[in-house]
Amino acid sequence: MLARMERADVTIPLIAQRANVTPSTIYRRWGDLQELLADVAASRLQPETEPLKTGSARMDLQAWAEQYADEMSSGAGRQMIRDILAVSDTANAEKCSGYTQQQLRVIVARAEEQGEAFPTLTELMDFVISPIMYRILFDQVPNSDYIHGLISRVMPKGAPSPETAEATVDVSGA
Amino acid sequence: MLARMERADVTIPLIAQRANVTPSTIYRRWGDLQELLADVAASRLQPETEPLKTGSARMDLQAWAEQYADEMSSGAGRQMIRDILAVSDTANAEKCSGYTQQQLRVIVARAEEQGEAFPTLTELMDFVISPIMYRILFDQVPNSDYIHGLISRVMPKGAPSPETAEATVDVSGA
DNA sequence: CAGCTAAAAGCAAATAATTTGCGTTAGCAA
DNA sequence: TTGCTAACGCAAATTATTTGCTTTTAGCTG
Numbered sequence: 001m002l003a004r005m006e007r008a009d010v011t012i013p014l015i016a017q018r019a020n021v022t023p024s025t026i027y028r029r030w031g032d033l034q035e036l037l038a039d040v041a042a043s044r045l046q047p048e049t050e051p052l053k054t055g056s057a058r059m060d061l062q063a064w065a066e067q068y069a070d071e072m073s074s075g076a077g078r079q080m081i082r083d084i085l086a087v088s089d090t091a092n093a094e095k096c097s098g099y100t101q102q103q104l105r106v107i108v109a110r111a112e113e114q115g116e117a118f119p120t121l122t123e124l125m126d127f128v129i130s131p132i133m134y135r136i137l138f139d140q141v142p143n144s145d146y147i148h149g150l151i152s153r154v155m156p157k158g159a160p161s162p163e164t165a166e167a168t169v170d171v172s173g174a
Numbered sequence: 175m176l177a178r179m180e181r182a183d184v185t186i187p188l189i190a191q192r193a194n195v196t197p198s199t200i201y202r203r204w205g206d207l208q209e210l211l212a213d214v215a216a217s218r219l220q221p222e223t224e225p226l227k228t229g230s231a232r233m234d235l236q237a238w239a240e241q242y243a244d245e246m247s248s249g250a251g252r253q254m255i256r257d258i259l260a261v262s263d264t265a266n267a268e269k270c271s272g273y274t275q276q277q278l279r280v281i282v283a284r285a286e287e288q289g290e291a292f293p294t295l296t297e298l299m300d301f302v303i304s305p306i307m308y309r310i311l312f313d314q315v316p317n318s319d320y321i322h323g324l325i326s327r328v329m330p331k332g333a334p335s336p337e338t339a340e341a342t343v344d345v346s347g348a
Numbered sequence: 349c350a351g352c353t354a355a356a357a358g359c360a361a362a363t364a365a366t367t368t369g370c371g372t373t374a375g376c377a378a
Numbered sequence: 379t380t381g382c383t384a385a386c387g388c389a390a391a392t393t394a395t396t397t398g399c400t401t402t403t404a405g406c407t408g
Contacts (some may be wrong), residue, residue, distance in 0.1 A: 085260070095313060130305040138270060
């Protein structure tokens with residue numbers, strides 16, 4: 001697998017050999033290594049499953065965002081993002097953002113179905129996804145507490161927090 | 175100037191020629207073109223002046239953020255960001271984020287001096303800079319209204335908005 | 349200042365990647 | 379079947395990259 005190789009050692013002639021084609025075939029289709037890697041990365045970032053259902057939309061969001069941050073801040077994840085951003089064609093970057101929105105829309109829809117107060121898709125992109133991605137790209141990788149803080153802050157006032165709900169259960173259970 | 179060339183036409187042998195050195199000198203210092211371009215981009219992103227003083231810290235922020243977004247979303251700006259993110263070494267990306275924080279700290283300090291209620295540096299990075307950068311990288315470029323909205327949202331409750339201040343002036347002037 | 353040393357640069361040959369022209373093939377429509 | 383087109387293979391030409399060795403340079407030391 002190409003994935004386990006050092007990135008500097010991946011070359012078009014090498015890829016051509018593994019694919020049993022001539023290098024010129026690849027050069028003609030993609031132009032250069034970066035465009036090929038960008039396409040590969042974008043296809044690998046396509047989500048295969050819907051966000052897990054945990055109980056409340058808020059908890060779905062918390063779990064999903066943590067997994068998102070983990071995947072994106074791993075060595076392989078960061079590399080894929082860089083590959084996508086490295087080329088001047090923005091199609092793959094937009095595709096990548098589209099995948100994220102698609103996932104979040106599912107969670108937003110669940111909240112709506114259940115009448116749960118919830119942020120809009122735009123708010124989630126701006127105040128949860130964007131800070132996570134910025135930190136991954138320019139700063140230190142975000143941890144679980146940080147993500148929790150982002151979500152707390154973007155939740156509409158008066159929306160029940162997981163802690164509140166838990167406390168309620170505790171009281172009724174006692 | 176290399177800046178006016180098509181990016182695909184910039185090569186190390188070419189740069190070497192303009193610099194009157196041998197290509198091997200550049201290869202030995204930087205390894206490859208991407209690392210060189212990343213270093214160049216980072217040095218060009220270093221701000222030369224402090225944020226403009228307009229009257230209130232909030233207006234300083236608004237003006238500065240708009241200029242930041244303009245510069246970063248221009249063709250040259252996006253290219254520099256991509257160059258910085260393309261290499262696996264994160265030093266330049268962190269430097270770039272550091273420049274931004276340094277500029278914002280100046281504005282935050284002004285607010286504090288004047289007792290103006292103001293967001294923290296972290297809040298500005300998370301809820302103003304990050305969304306702007308995410309949109310530049312993955313989405314459509316942010317416009318002035320969008321930035322204004324981000325700033326309105328991050329301002330502490332009760333902080334006077336520019337509109338309020340203006341209205342006050344109008345009333346007293348009438 | 350002369351001489352020493354280490355780091356950086358030049359030079360050129362060897363290797364590797366990229367581009368390109370041309371011939372071949374595969375799929376498809378008339 | 380024939381003709382068309384798009385994609386591919388092949389190989390030569392070009393260009394970029396790596397490397398060993400030599401030369402220069404800058405900073406010191408005696």
